Amino acid sequence: MEVKEEKTVLKGRKISKGLGEGEVVKVETPISFLGGIDAKNGKILDPDTGKVGTSIAGKVFVFTHGKGSTVGSYVIYQLKKNKVAPLAIINENAEIIVAVGAIISDIPMVDKIDISKISDGDKVRVYADEGIVEILR
Numbered sequence: 001m002e003v004k005e006e007k008t009v010l011k012g013r014k015i016s017k018g019l020g021e022g023e024v025v026k027v028e029t030p031i032s033f034l035g036g037i038d039a040k041n042g043k044i045l046d047p048d049t050g051k052v053g054t055s056i057a058g059k060v061f062v063f064t065h066g067k068g069s070t071v072g073s074y075v076i077y078q079l080k081k082n083k084v085a086p087l088a089i090i091n092e093n094a095e096i097i098v099a100v101g102a103i104i105s106d107i108p109m110v111d112k113i114d115i116s117k118i119s120d121g122d123k124v125r126v127y128a129d130e131g132i133v134e135i136l137r
Contacts, residue, residue, distance in 0.1 A: 009133070010118075010134075012090075012111055015094045015103070015128070016102040016128060017108065019128065019129075020087040020108040020126040021123070021126070024060050024061075025044075025059040025086075026063065026115065026118060026120040027051055030064050030066060030095075031049060031067065032067045034068070034071045039075045039079055039082060039084075040084070041082075041084055042056050042057030057086070058086075060088045060090060061088070062115050065094065066095035066098035068097070072101060073101035076098065076101025076102060080106070086107060087107075088109065088126040090124070091110075092112070093111055094111035108126050109128060122137075
C-alpha cells in the first residue's frame with residue numbers, strides 16, 4: 001500500500017535563493033541573532049523565546065521577524081561557517097539584517113508567510129526561489 005504525502009502550500013516572497021527541507025524550530029517572538037543565538041553551536045539563548053538551549057542547526061527556523069543589531073548578519077554568517085546554520089529561514093516579515101545574513105550565507109529564506117499555519121516539529125520544504133513553503137504531513 002502506497003502512503004500518499006499530504007501537504008499544505010503557503011505562498012510568500014523570496015528573500016534568499018535555494019531549497020531547504022527539514023524539521024521546524026519555531027519561536028513566536030522576534031529574535032536578535034546577536035545575543036539571541038549562539039554562533040558556535042546554533043543554540044537559542046534568548047529567554048523570551050521559551051526555547052533556550054534548542055538548536056536551530058540543521059532545522060528550518062521559523063520566527064516572526066528579526067530585531068536589531070547589524071552584527072546579526074555576521075552572526076548568521078558565523079553559524080554557516082561553523083556548520084550550525086539553519087537549513088532555511090521562514091518569517092512573517094523579513095527584517096533587513098536577517099535577510100542580509102541569509103543572503104551572504106546562502107540560506108534559503110522566504111517571508112510574507114502566515115507562520116500560524118506552521119507548528120514546531122513540522123516537516124517543511126522551502127522552495128525559496130518561488131517563495132513557496134510546503135508543510136508535509
